[in-house]
Amino acid sequence: MRRVLLAASCVLMLAPSLTGAQGRTTAQRAAPLEPFRPRFHFTPERNWMNDPNGMVYYDGEWHLFYQYNPFGDKWGHMSWGHAVSRDLVHWEQLPLALAESDGVMIFSGSAVVDWRNTSGFARDGKPPLVALYTGHRDGHQDQRIAYSNDRGRTWSKGGVVLDLNKADFRDPKVFWHAPSSRWVMTVALSPEYKVQFYTSPDLKRWTRSGEFGPAGSRGGIWECPDLFPVQVEGGGTRWVLIVNLNPGAPAGGSGTQYFVGDFDGQRFVPDGEVAQPLWADYGADFYAGVSWSDVPAADGRRVWLGWMSNWSYAQEVPTSPWRSAMSVARTLTLRRTPAGLRLVQRPVAELERLRRGVPRTFAGGTFTQASAWLAAQRDLPMLLDVEMTFAGASSAAPFALQLTTGPAESLALSIDPANRRIALDRTRSGRVAFHKDFPGVHTAPIRIANGEIQLRLLIDAASLELFAQQGETVMTEIFFPTGDSRALSLSATGTTPRVQQIRIHGLDSAR
Structure with missing residues (x-):
């Protein structure tokens, strides 16, 4: 207080x-x-x-x-x-x-x-x-x-x-x-x-x-x-x-x-x-x-x-x-x-009751295949519960997951397996100029066992909650997008992990 x-x-x-x-x-x-x-x-x-x-x-x-x-x-x-x-x-x-x-x-x-x-x-x-x-x-x-x-x-x-x-x-x-x-x-x-x-x-x-x-x-x-x-x-x-x-x-x-x-x-x-x-x-x-x-x-x-x-x-x-x-x-x-x-x-498990319909699912494949699959996912709901699992990540180069909310507007999550770090960048996430301390890149440690990285993201109208490694590393960030769309994309510049699964759940409003 x-x-x-x-x-x-x-x-x-x-x-x-x-x-x-x-x-x-x-x-x-x-x-x-x-x-x-x-x-x-x-x-x-x-x-x-x-x-x-x-x-x-x-x-x-x-x-x-x-x-x-x-x-x-x-x-x-x-x-x-x-x-x-x-x-x-x-x-x-x-x-x-x-x-x-x-x-x-x-x-x-x-x-x-x-x-x-x-x-x-x-x-x-x-x-x-x-x-x-x-x-x-x-x-x-x-x-x-x-x-x-x-x-x-x-x-x-x-x-x-x-x-x-x-x-x-x-x-x-x-x-x-x-x-x-x-x-x-x-x-x-x-x-x-x-x-x-x-x-x-x-x-x-x-x-x-x-x-x-x-x-x-x-x-x-x-x-x-x-x-x-x-x-x-x-x-x-x-x-x-x-x-x-x-x-x-x-x-x-x-x-x-x-x-x-x-x-x-x-x-x-x-x-x-x-x-x-x-x-x-x-x-x-x-x-x-x-x-x-x-x-x-x-x-x-x-x-x-x-x-x-x-x-x-x-x-x-x-x-x-x-x-x-x-x-x-x-x-x-x-x-x-x-x-x-x-x-x-x-x-809490009760939150899953907001999931609607059948999730959009990528059943596994290469990083390139997963990236192409995400690019094809049009008209994503505004409210999302996203689950991703990567394998063979220990030897992978840094890679990134980006949530795009409008033209030139996004939140970027980067994963650096070699240094066991993840980072969330909201510097271009929409309205950021209202206070000097708001835009920034925030980092967290991540423990990688057996080369696997698991991510779950809860995305509301103006917030993202990240639960990595089944909740061992957590990051909560608010953001204020001016756009009214949602798109997810993967990118990498070197050796990439295999993508075991992606599940994208649309969520109903609780209001």
Whole structure:
């Protein structure tokens, strides 16, 4: 959650804005979409949005709260917006959940289902939803509590539960730690590059139990921590500590790093010396990643999403009347690699329900044959889910995949097998001049085993999410094309890999 001290101002707004964004009406659903409006990523109908907050599953609904300005399309008057989904794909925007009041802005935080009624907030035998969030006023930050007895539709504020008398102490993520029968809170001491851990029997009284940091990347302030157990592919479970920071990310500006280790209910201990940071996403536009709490055991997944923008230019992107979108929901696992355990992300399976008809399929052949096949694919849909597999890539020269969106306008993905790097170039992707930090070429490492490279690309109206090597390397980038077409092409100048398969799925809109 970026913190910006704003000059005091008086703003008169229409009455609906005072209660926050309302649920989407039939007319809104039927209206033509604005340029750059995502079709299968969540966006508010209007106004500013940033960090996802209060991610909790309850009574068949995935709740997504988020940092929201009810009064404009730039950061300010921070409150919690609210949306719900039954499938992590189709979202319904609800009225404002927690509003700024008495000069206290509602900064980032989390929500849980208090199944045991440890807080005493239950009513009529039903467990309450309890939110812990940062209150911000006059350069002071503390942790506060609120609760809901109607499935998150209305909230009662319960006051301050933790105050260190600090200016930068924020973004509590809370979860139930069953082995110790205690609630655990992770919270950031932002300029000190530290995450503190607190425990509580009732979500109201908190005792400090441990601290982590400084470690990893310290290129910018730490914020929006998360801590959770993750299944290791092939067996076992380890803990992952998420720490978002701004600036200092590999693509510049804000980004999300993580640490793998153990947690005993009080302290987090990382695996070995943390010499180099590990990044959840190497693209420019994934921040404040946070996971859902209270996912049913029968589901068994660890699911998260992030804010699909970057603090370097988020307030200047050329969209109206809204600003910002969330990434697609992604499942998380850990994978064993020669360098250690690494986080793996995949789009949730529910997203595949948007696939329409029979995919266009290239069944395998030479690079030249695949290139010719792609060139023949006319009138590709605007919304795409593309899967590609290359074999014999270890000895290949650099090659590229290009997404063309209009005359002289494209996104270019280049793969350099010898140096184990991939790069995404959006310098000619459409509208790029609105901020000096937006155009650029962003790179990521890629591990190649058995000479195979697997790519999956989710392409929305104004975004691309790349999942390479079954989600081991991820890049998320927004772009703003002026053209209204889609075409894919392959190119290379030397030894080429064999193309095992290409599958191009058109996607329906989720709006």
